[in-house]
Amino acid sequence: MSEVTGEACEHHTHGYIEHKDELLKRLRRAEGQVRGVQRMVENDDYCIDILTQLSAVTKALERVALALLDDHLRHCVASAASDGGDVAAEKLSEASAAIARLVR
Template sequence: MAETHPPRGYIAGKEDYLRRLRRIEGQARGLQKMVEDDKYCIDILTQVSAMTSALQSVALGLVNDHLSHCVVEAARTGGPEADEKVREAADAIARLVRS
């Protein structure tokens, strides 16, 4: 039986996230082709930077959605779940800052 869960914070923007992730996937394939074709190092690095920025943008959007939906909802409910959601968000933000 499939696990049920409450709607995710990103659900309203799901199609946008999927479109952006598909674009990033295409960038990754393009980078592979650039290396296969022995393109100039700086050109490859420029594309890596663009892909990194795109991933960071997706990550920041997901953080915002998580905070404004999941964390706010847990805070309304209170209790240990609220503390856990805040801890999860803080840990995720710390991972993003370190990356």
């Protein structure tokens, strides 16, 4: 993951911008996996095999989310924390809420 940067987290400097291509590649793979699960259902494949694929694509999406969250902490949250005050408190609340959604 990239170093902590200080510049403000405006539109053009989201943390994930540096890893955009990698994120899109993983998201397209996940999209393909979901289509693959559809084909398994259409072909009346065995339930357990379909469940195995569903677990795989769910885990893949979780890993994308964790990578995005890491970038967000390193850039948007870190730069807001440097500024301190309400903006930082809001960014940290947002991050905690996003983490809670991921955990539950």
